[in-house]
Amino acid sequence: MAAGLYIALLHTPVYNKRGETITTSITNLDLHDISRVARTYGVKRYFLVHPQGNQLELARDMLGYWQSGFGGSYNSDRKEALKVLDLAEDLDEVKDRIVQLEGASPQTVVTDARIFSQSISYLDLRSKIQDSAAPFLIMFGTGWGLTREVIEKADHILYPLESAGDYNHLSVRSAVSIIMDRLAGEAWWDPS
Amino acid sequence: MAAGLYIALLHTPVYNKRGETITTSITNLDLHDISRVARTYGVKRYFLVHPQGNQLELARDMLGYWQSGFGGSYNSDRKEALKVLDLAEDLDEVKDRIVQLEGASPQTVVTDARIFSQSISYLDLRSKIQDSAAPFLIMFGTGWGLTREVIEKADHILYPLESAGDYNHLSVRSAVSIIMDRLAGEAWWDPS
Numbered sequence: 001m002a003a004g005l006y007i008a009l010l011h012t013p014v015y016n017k018r019g020e021t022i023t024t025s026i027t028n029l030d031l032h033d034i035s036r037v038a039r040t041y042g043v044k045r046y047f048l049v050h051p052q053g054n055q056l057e058l059a060r061d062m063l064g065y066w067q068s069g070f071g072g073s074y075n076s077d078r079k080e081a082l083k084v085l086d087l088a089e090d091l092d093e094v095k096d097r098i099v100q101l102e103g104a105s106p107q108t109v110v111t112d113a114r115i116f117s118q119s120i121s122y123l124d125l126r127s128k129i130q131d132s133a134a135p136f137l138i139m140f141g142t143g144w145g146l147t148r149e150v151i152e153k154a155d156h157i158l159y160p161l162e163s164a165g166d167y168n169h170l171s172v173r174s175a176v177s178i179i180m181d182r183l184a185g186e187a188w189w190d191p192s
Numbered sequence: 193m194a195a196g197l198y199i200a201l202l203h204t205p206v207y208n209k210r211g212e213t214i215t216t217s218i219t220n221l222d223l224h225d226i227s228r229v230a231r232t233y234g235v236k237r238y239f240l241v242h243p244q245g246n247q248l249e250l251a252r253d254m255l256g257y258w259q260s261g262f263g264g265s266y267n268s269d270r271k272e273a274l275k276v277l278d279l280a281e282d283l284d285e286v287k288d289r290i291v292q293l294e295g296a297s298p299q300t301v302v303t304d305a306r307i308f309s310q311s312i313s314y315l316d317l318r319s320k321i322q323d324s325a326a327p328f329l330i331m332f333g334t335g336w337g338l339t340r341e342v343i344e345k346a347d348h349i350l351y352p353l354e355s356a357g358d359y360n361h362l363s364v365r366s367a368v369s370i371i372m373d374r375l376a377g378e379a380w381w382d383p384s
Contacts, residue, residue: 123383168232170232189379189381
């Protein structure tokens with residue numbers, strides 16, 4: 001990979017099942033599962049993004065338990081994974097932090113069920129990430145997904161993960177796992 | 193896919209972090225996240241396998257809430273996903289159930305960090321699943337993974353999911369997501 005790869009999990013603005021814009025709560029498992037994916041696929045930072053101070057405080061407490069409390073000494077794999085985790089209030093703060101680290105703004109990436117002018121295939125984006133000098137920020141939303149305004153502002157929009165049938169409602173943890181494997185995993189499909 | 197594809201999540205015999213053989217508890221999220229992966233990738237049944245009746249009872253209660261209680265009417269996507277979920281006491285029961293459904297024993301598949309005589313690549317197993325008349329059962333373990341005795345008895349052993357660096361400790365939910373995408377997902381890497 002030419003430049004840094006970053007993940008952000010946004011808890012707002014996301015849709016609920018009725019298509020209303022909401023803010024969801026931070027969950028323990030989004031913190032652990034996605035940190036482990038990030039660490040496995042060489043992601044530089046995984047930003048947990050929430051606008052409310054008390055929610056970030058809660059995340060900081062959970063982190064403390066695993067980083068310096070009992071959890072970290074009992075389960076060092078988790079402690080290691082959580083080193084990539086970072087907290088931020090909003091997307092602007094995430095981008096600023098990446099500019100500080102990389103000296104360049106990240107190209108932003110989302111997935112969506114619809115096709116836009118910025119739509120791109122997994123294979124093409126994988127090549128871009130490998131060849132580009134710019135950092136990439138792959139953005140995910142909790143709840144029923146990122147709102148249309150966030151989607152439309154992204155530099156690249158990945159096609160939806162296609163399913164064998166009519167059902168396509170993966171958890172955000174599964175979606176992050178699959179998308180990072182496609183974008184940054186080994187070329188397992190290449191027999192050469 | 194020529195024949196049925198099945199998933200089993202075994203809570204025993206699995207290792208703990210010290211390499212001792214243990215039985216883990218059923219967790220709510222393994223039930224939901226993996227059901228949604230199974231439903232998305234056309235898996236016929238996802239078997240949650242636990243030897244203890246009270247644990248299966250607990251899982252049955254959770255299922256009831258989503259299938260006929262408040263949860264199911266509130267969140268129909270979860271209800272739909274959980275239709276693929278089934279409970280079993282041990283691996284023999286799972287195999288018997290598949291024989292009843294398919295009229296043939298499944299070929300069993302696991303992943304392991306080591307290389308064995310039955311080791312196979314993701315690409316080769318993907319072809320086998322597509323071409324074979326036999327059903328396939330992809331087996332996963334909780335905790336620190338399935339014990340060596342289970343691994344060695346499997347018909348096929350997938351190579352470990354390779355990581356960019358030195359770290360490779362994905363959650364079982366992430367591993368199931370990635371492996372099912374590789375074995376049964378769209379051929380996203382094929383530009384033709």
